[in-house]
Every structure is written in C-alpha cells, then in structure tokens.
Amino acid sequence: MRISVIGCGYLGAVHAVSMASLGHEVVGVDVDEAKIAALCERRAPFYEPGLPELLGSVDDDLLTWTTDLAQVAGARVHFVCVGTPQMHGEFRADLRYVEAALAGITEHLAPGDVVVGKSTVPVGTAERIAEDLSSTGATLVWNPEFLREGFAVQDTLHPDRIVYGLPTNDGVATPAGQAARVLLDEVYAAPLAEGIPLIVTDYATAQLVKVAANSFLATKISFINAMAELCEATGADVTALADAIGHDVRIGRRFLNAGLGFGGGCLPKDIRAFMARAGELGVFDALRFLQEVDAVNMRRRVRMVDLAREVCHGSIVGRRVAVLGAAFKPSSDDVRDSPALSVAAQMQLQGARVTVTDPQAVANARAAWPDLSFADTPEEAARDADVILLATEWPEYRDLDPHALGEIVAQRHILDGRNVLDPATWRAAGWTYRALGRP
Numbered sequence: 001m002r003i004s005v006i007g008c009g010y011l012g013a014v015h016a017v018s019m020a021s022l023g024h025e026v027v028g029v030d031v032d033e034a035k036i037a038a039l040c041e042r043r044a045p046f047y048e049p050g051l052p053e054l055l056g057s058v059d060d061d062l063l064t065w066t067t068d069l070a071q072v073a074g075a076r077v078h079f080v081c082v083g084t085p086q087m088h089g090e091f092r093a094d095l096r097y098v099e100a101a102l103a104g105i106t107e108h109l110a111p112g113d114v115v116v117g118k119s120t121v122p123v124g125t126a127e128r129i130a131e132d133l134s135s136t137g138a139t140l141v142w143n144p145e146f147l148r149e150g151f152a153v154q155d156t157l158h159p160d161r162i163v164y165g166l167p168t169n170d171g172v173a174t175p176a177g178q179a180a181r182v183l184l185d186e187v188y189a190a191p192l193a194e195g196i197p198l199i200v201t202d203y204a205t206a207q208l209v210k211v212a213a214n215s216f217l218a219t220k221i222s223f224i225n226a227m228a229e230l231c232e233a234t235g236a237d238v239t240a241l242a243d244a245i246g247h248d249v250r251i252g253r254r255f256l257n258a259g260l261g262f263g264g265g266c267l268p269k270d271i272r273a274f275m276a277r278a279g280e281l282g283v284f285d286a287l288r289f290l291q292e293v294d295a296v297n298m299r300r301r302v303r304m305v306d307l308a309r310e311v312c313h314g315s316i317v318g319r320r321v322a323v324l325g326a327a328f329k330p331s332s333d334d335v336r337d338s339p340a341l342s343v344a345a346q347m348q349l350q351g352a353r354v355t356v357t358d359p360q361a362v363a364n365a366r367a368a369w370p371d372l373s374f375a376d377t378p379e380e381a382a383r384d385a386d387v388i389l390l391a392t393e394w395p396e397y398r399d400l401d402p403h404a405l406g407e408i409v410a411q412r413h414i415l416d417g418r419n420v421l422d423p424a425t426w427r428a429a430g431w432t433y434r435a436l437g438r439p
C-alpha cells in the first residue's frame, strides 16, 4: 500500500517507519527541514528506544522523507499526525497545524483516497474536516493513536486496540466509509492478524475515545497524588497504599505511582482541551472534575519546592540543588511541560543554584530553559550540592549508590520526586530522605 504520513514528530515518524517495516511504501512529510534531513540519513530526530534500529532495518525503497507536500500524490492512504498543542493563554487546542496539513494535501488527493486523522483533536473536528474534503472524493477515517513515548515502536506495531471512526448515516457506515475501512484493514493487516481488538465506530466516538483514555490516565495519577496529600497529613505511606489498593484487579497498580505528577505533550494539554470543548458543548459540568485533576497535579510541583525548603531549614536561597532528570518521563528526551524542569526552574527563580542533568534531554532542556545550569552526569550535577532531587526516574538514577554520591555532595539531602528509591538504604547511608506522600 502506498501511504503518506504528514507530520514526523514523536507520533508521525514512528508511524511512518513502522508502516514501512510492515512492507508498505511510505512517504513521510514534515515542514521541519532539520528533522527531514536527519530522517533522510536514517537518523532518529529524537530519542525513542527501538526507532534507530527500525529505521536502519527498513528497505530504502519503502521509505522516503520530504518537506514537499506534493509528494503525497499517488498515496492511497494519508495519515495526519501533526501536533495539536495548547493555545497560548487558553485551554483550547491549537488546530493550526491540522488545518495547514489538510489545506496542503487537498489538491493532491484523488477520489477514493483515505485521509486518516491521528492527531488528538476536539470532538467535532473530524466532522468539519470530512465536510471540507467532500469535494475531493477522498474519505476521512478517524483513527486515534495511543502510543506512549518511550514505547512508541511497540505501541504502534502492537497496540492494545485499534479504533476506526467512520462516516455514518443513521448509525451505519456509509458505502465510502466501508470502502475506507477495507483499505485501512489492509494497512493494519499485520496487527489485526495478531488478534488486536478493532473497534469500528463513528467519528464522535473515535475522537472521544482518545481524550477519554488520557483523561482517565490523568485522573488515576491525580487520584494517587491526592492520596499522597492525605498521607502527608497523616504520616501514612502512599507507595504501600498504592500497592495495597492496586492488588484489587478492578483498580490495578499501573499508573498509581505518586510523585511529581504527569507532564509531557499529551496528558496536560489534552485534559484542558477536553474541558474547553465540553464548555463549548454546554456540558462543562461533566468534566469539572478534570479541573481538580489538573490542580492536584500542579500542586505536587509546588509541594516539591516546599519540601526542598524544609530540608534546607526554611530557605533555598543560595543553596545548590542538583536535579536528576529533565525529561517528562524516562526513556524520552521530551521536555514539554516536564514536571522536573518546572520544579527546577521554580527553585532557581526562588534563589537556589540549580544544576539539571538527564541522560537524553539536556539539549532540549537547555533550549527550553537557557537560564538553568546543566551537567552531563549525575556526579557532575551533584558535586557540592546541598540537595539532590530525583525528578525523572531513569534507571541510572534509581540505581545510584548513596555511599558514592554521599562523598561528592555538600549535604546528604535526597528528595525522591518519583518514589522509586528505598528510603531505608538511603537513610542507612546517612542521608535525609524525603518524598511526596511518604513519612
């Protein structure tokens, strides 16, 4: 199948390579020349485990990269994978990249082509796009993406489920929708053959599935972080609490890790855009709880700065703080809305001398927060530090030796922002150990 992928970020680049690895002939398009230049050289333009290997293994004839949108002509299926960031100063999603992508490909579409929306959009967007495409003879399918950064290749090739939102008439897929489904079944023949569940539905449901899933995940994280606040008020331990409630299969232990909370390019902006859309639809009350989910999440960052102040006996002014982690989560170099960087910047603004380190994200972090100091290794960051903050749970930080680190620092104060260290081990090595939601 000839496929085009418009937008080669964390989603699109992985999707393009993965589709080529399944034997499809793929052209990936992006406006960012540096990104396309890297991909043309078979280099991943960002850190994503497994992507370089997959890029290296795909047959040259099956994968091309370009900044020229006209190259989508001839493809039968066009995946729209551009970003939908939060609008500046508002909760709504900024759809300008989706609109530009569609405006750019429209003249190159042929009747019978299928345009597949993967970007996360406010419900109602697909209906509008389908209307705009009607004169081209192409059909729109909404096919939300659920990949996690750090596991993007695995999640693309072996997703938990595949969702198609088709054009419908009285609840039944139109003939064009059914034809589009046949094409998409061909694209996803390999994962479908694995028995991965396929949910075929309408546009509205498909768009909602994505934001509902991310809202649920965000709510689960903020739930356990709210429990962490209760634990702090009562001397209880949120990690033991999470283990105990997580044994109930109806609850489940995953996404119950309390700490600095959620960040990244998806969860924070998706719950806000969802609230904004609910307001436009006159059903804001249904999502009012997401305001609280957001508030709990942001409070954790403030609390972490307070905790640093506590261990420094009331003031962080002039204190050296080493922040281990800049990425919003391990196995990623993405620093968008990173809790780690947000706390680092806040401490710096409040007078601390902050040095941040990360195995992969220093370059992106430096570009986002040029006023912070950066180090290449945890040892370099920790030298003469008064406080160490573990902010992103990279394996190399979880495994740090408290004795060796203790030789480098000025004071043995460790803040475990992700609740991944063993308090007893660190205390036995002479450290003051503090964490969110733990005694």
Ligand code: UGA
Pocket (backbone or CB within 6 Å): 120, 145, 146, 147, 148, 149, 150, 214, 217, 221, 254, 255, 256, 257, 258, 259, 260, 261, 262, 263, 264, 265, 266, 267, 270, 328, 329
């Ligand atoms: C998230 C969803 O998990 C994906 O299913 C979705 O496709 C994606 O957004 C998207 O919309 O594109 P991602 O942003 O890559 O994926 O990261 P997650 O693994 O969901 O983590 C999000 C944040 O929550 C991270 O900052 C992480 O540290 C935090 N988190 C996660 C916790 O604080 N506690 C947990 O228990 C789990």
